[in-house]
Amino acid sequence: MARQGNKLDSKKVNSEMFTLTYGALVSQLMKDYDNVEDVNKQLDRMGYNIGIRLIEDFLARTQSTRCQDFKETAEKIQLGFRIYLGISPNISNWSASGDEFSLIFETNPMLEFVELPDNCTNLKYCNVLTGVLRGACEMIQLDITSKFIQDQLKGDNVTELRVKFIKTIQDAIPAGED
Amino acid sequence: MAVCVAIVNRSNAPKYIACVNPDMELEFHYKVHTSLDVIEERLTSTGKSNTERQEFYLGILYSTEEHTIYGYVTNTRTKIMIITDTSNKLLRDNEVRAMFRKLHSAYSHILCNPFYVPGDDIKSKYFEQVAKSVMVGG
Amino acid sequence: MTQALADEILLDLIHAEIVAYANGSPSDGEEKKDTDYSKIELMGFSCGYRIIERSTKDGARFKDELDTMKFICTELWAAIYKKPIDNLRTNYQGTYLLQDNSFRFLNKMSNGSQYLESAGKYVVFTCGLLRGALSNLGINAIVSMEINTMPVVKFHIQVSQPQN
Numbered sequence: 001m002a003r004q005g006n007k008l009d010s011k012k013v014n015s016e017m018f019t020l021t022y023g024a025l026v027s028q029l030m031k032d033y034d035n036v037e038d039v040n041k042q043l044d045r046m047g048y049n050i051g052i053r054l055i056e057d058f059l060a061r062t063q064s065t066r067c068q069d070f071k072e073t074a075e076k077i078q079l080g081f082r083i084y085l086g087i088s089p090n091i092s093n094w095s096a097s098g099d100e101f102s103l104i105f106e107t108n109p110m111l112e113f114v115e116l117p118d119n120c121t122n123l124k125y126c127n128v129l130t131g132v133l134r135g136a137c138e139m140i141q142l143d144i145t146s147k148f149i150q151d152q153l154k155g156d157n158v159t160e161l162r163v164k165f166i167k168t169i170q171d172a173i174p175a176g177e178d
Numbered sequence: 179m180a181v182c183v184a185i186v187n188r189s190n191a192p193k194y195i196a197c198v199n200p201d202m203e204l205e206f207h208y209k210v211h212t213s214l215d216v217i218e219e220r221l222t223s224t225g226k227s228n229t230e231r232q233e234f235y236l237g238i239l240y241s242t243e244e245h246t247i248y249g250y251v252t253n254t255r256t257k258i259m260i261i262t263d264t265s266n267k268l269l270r271d272n273e274v275r276a277m278f279r280k281l282h283s284a285y286s287h288i289l290c291n292p293f294y295v296p297g298d299d300i301k302s303k304y305f306e307q308v309a310k311s312v313m314v315g316g
Numbered sequence: 317m318t319q320a321l322a323d324e325i326l327l328d329l330i331h332a333e334i335v336a337y338a339n340g341s342p343s344d345g346e347e348k349k350d351t352d353y354s355k356i357e358l359m360g361f362s363c364g365y366r367i368i369e370r371s372t373k374d375g376a377r378f379k380d381e382l383d384t385m386k387f388i389c390t391e392l393w394a395a396i397y398k399k400p401i402d403n404l405r406t407n408y409q410g411t412y413l414l415q416d417n418s419f420r421f422l423n424k425m426s427n428g429s430q431y432l433e434s435a436g437k438y439v440v441f442t443c444g445l446l447r448g449a450l451s452n453l454g455i456n457a458i459v460s461m462e463i464n465t466m467p468v469v470k471f472h473i474q475v476s477q478p479q480n
Contacts, residue, residue, distance in 0.1 A: 008371055011323050013395035016290070018327040020366055023292025024359040025334055046333045057325055083322045113290035115302055120293070188454060231376035231383070253372040253384075254452045286369040296365060296452070 015086070019110055026125060036122040043124070047131020055136040058083070066140075070165045073142065074101050077133060077163070085109055089161070105152075105159040116153045124148050126159070133163065141169040179269055180277060180313045181245070182206040182261035185285060185300060188254065190214050194300040196309045197261075210259055213239045213247050217257055220249075234282070235275055250278040258282060260312070277312045284308035324398070331421060334359055335437050351437045360444025361451070368449040371395065381475065384453055385412055392449070396420075410475035414446075415468070422467035435463045446471060 025046075029039045058064070058080055067073045074091045081103075082088050089103040110126055124130075130146045137144045143166040150160035182197035184206070197206050216239040224232060236249040241264055250258040258281050262269055288294055288302040338352040371392055378384040389401035393416075403415040421438040425431050443459040450457050455475055462470040 008391050008395040010395045010398070013367070013371060013392075014323050014327055016370065017363065017367060017396055018323075018330060020290055020292070020363045021327060021330050021334070021359070023290070024362040025330065025337070027292040027362070028355065028359055042337075046337065049333060049336070050329045053329060054325070057322075061322070084326055086323075113287055113292070115288075115291050115293065115304065117293050229379070231379055233376050251377065252369065253375070253377055254369050255454055256369070282373050286373050289369050290366045292362075 015109055016112075019112055022110055022128070023114065026123075030120070030123070036120070040122075040124045040127045043127040044131035044134070047128035047133075048135035049131075050128070051132040051135025051137075052139050054080075054084070054132060055139045058136065059140075070098060070101075073137070073165075074103075074163070077103070080136070093160075093162075099165040101163055102149075103161040103163065105161070108152075108159065111153060111159075114153060121154065124151070125153055129161065138169065143167045143169050179266065179273065180260045180262050182209075182259075183277075183281060183309050183312055184210045184257075184259040184261075185281075186210065186214065186257040186259070187297065188256065190257075193298075194305065194309070196306070196313070198313050206261060209245065209247060209261060213249060213259055214257065216240055217249050217251060221251065235278060237271075248274050248278070250282065252282060252285075256285065258285070280308060280312060328421070328424075331438075331441060334441065339437065353437065353440050356437065356440045357444035357447075360441035360446075361448035362444075363441075364445035364448025364450075365452045366448075367396075367445075368392070368452050372453075378453075381410075381455060382406065382408075384450075384455065385473075388446070388449060389414055396445075412473040412475075414471040414473065416471075417468050419467050419469040422463075422469065425466060431466060432463060435466060436461065439463065439469055442469075443471065446473065450475075 026039070026043070029042055030036075033039050033042065061083065062076075062079065064076060067076060078088060078091055086109065087105065087107055089105045091101055092104055093102040094100070108126065114125060116123065116125065126148065130148070133146050134144060144163060145166060146161055146163040148159065149162050150156040150158055152159045181199070182195065182202070184192060184196075185194040186192050192207070192210060195203065195207060195210065197203055217236065220236055220239075234250050234252055236251060239247045239249040239259070241247070244264055246262050246264045248260045248262070250260075252258070258278055260274060260277055260281075262274075284305050285300075288300060288305045289296065291302065294300075294302065334356060335351075338355045372387070375387075378387060385404065385406070389404045394400045397416065397420045399416075399418070401414045402417045403413075405413045419439065419442075421442070422435055425435070425438070439461045443461055447457060447459045450459075450473070457476060458474045460472045460474075462472065464470075
């Protein structure tokens with residue numbers, strides 16, 4: 001059988017397939033919803049579903065134990081980005097009370113090919129990530145929220161995701177979400 | 179090093195043309211169209227009886243006193259063309275090949291933008307930069 | 317079974333979300349509809365159309381349709397689905413049959429026949445992917461699937477026009 005000179009790199013193709021599949025999903029949602037805010041919400045919701053599954057893999061892979069404080073949680077989140085997306089966002093801008101920090105992204109493979117058209121200015125392209133963090137943390141009894149406050153796709157130098165600790169969930173049974 | 183670069187799709191519709199001197203654009207449009215026939219000829223002459231895979235790079239399509247036109251055809255029958263000044267004797271074959279690879283890579287990159295609809299004209303800032311770099315630096 | 321590589325799990329999870337999305341309703345509060353297969357297929361098409369230019373850019377131009385099909389079944393399939401197609405057959409008249417004996421998006425599901433019915437929605441993305449990749453390579457085709465036993469999938473490709 002004839003062969004091409006260079007064999008395809010499976011790791012690279014898989015990572016590009018993820019990037020493309022996510023892109024196809026976002027562009028489909030832009031067609032399905034009239035309101036961009038609804039797209040952002042839908043992405044967050046899908047991210048939540050991914051997060052509650054991904055945390056199992058993360059815990060098994062890293063043999064992580066319970067975090068002592070929110071600083072440690074931040075480091076674990078950073079580790080997650082390294083494992084799954086191969087990037088290490090910087091942790092910075094801690095609030096005085098230590099319940100809020102920022103993840104600063106200089107690169108993100110999800111954005112590798114993306115150029116936003118003019119009619120997408122309110123789209124939070126990576127909003128799936130806010131859901132992933134919320135879902136993953138909820139499974140370890142942490143109620144957090146996060147939002148993008150800077151976005152390279154819109155001309156900012158970096159992408160900044162602000163993460164805020166809300167409370168520890170006492171009830172061990174996580175609430176389901178559709 | 180190039181004075182003009184062009185991307186033409188499977189149906190021979192130009193999707194991107196950029197040149198160093200904007201006044202020449204019309205002339206280059208014409209040259210790109212003329213070269214398409216040469217490409218079709220090259221592809222059909224080696225076409226059906228192939229026993230080996232053919233390389234994307236087609237070499238010089240044609241040359242006038244003024245300009246030399248190089249061609250490159252991908253697996254998706256996307257045609258890439260580079261026009262240089264014929265007087266530029268310093269340009270080596272290797273360098274032209276490297277320019278094509280750069281443009282092909284950039285094309286495959288912008289095709290992956292989820293908001294780019296395949297078949298539309300290429301209006302990407304990313305592609306613009308790469309095309310410029312090929313025209314300035316080679 | 318060893319744990320999946322980290323770079324695989326994201327694609328698995330986003331694919332599952334796409335299936336779930338097409339399975340539900342596009343907005344909250346509406347009642348559940350049948351799975352929108354064509355929506356999943358179109359997203360697969362988009363990915364296949366785009367990935368093929370990238371994954372063939374370091375090679376050379378394929379000889380013909382069969383050569384193209386072989387590339388897709390071996391190199392591309394192996395890169396995405398972690399193993400080559402197990403069997404490729406053709407009648408040399410534009411009909412191809414691709415068989416994957418352990419399809420990536422099914423092999424984590426149970427083998428029971430009760431899942432057989434819902435298995436199609438985990439395969440249709442890949443039908444679209446094949447159709448999209450072939451389409452960009454100039455081969456217009458109809459791609460359909462056949463699932464008789466989990467996790468075996470047969471893809472039928474019927475080329476509708478001769479290449480060029």
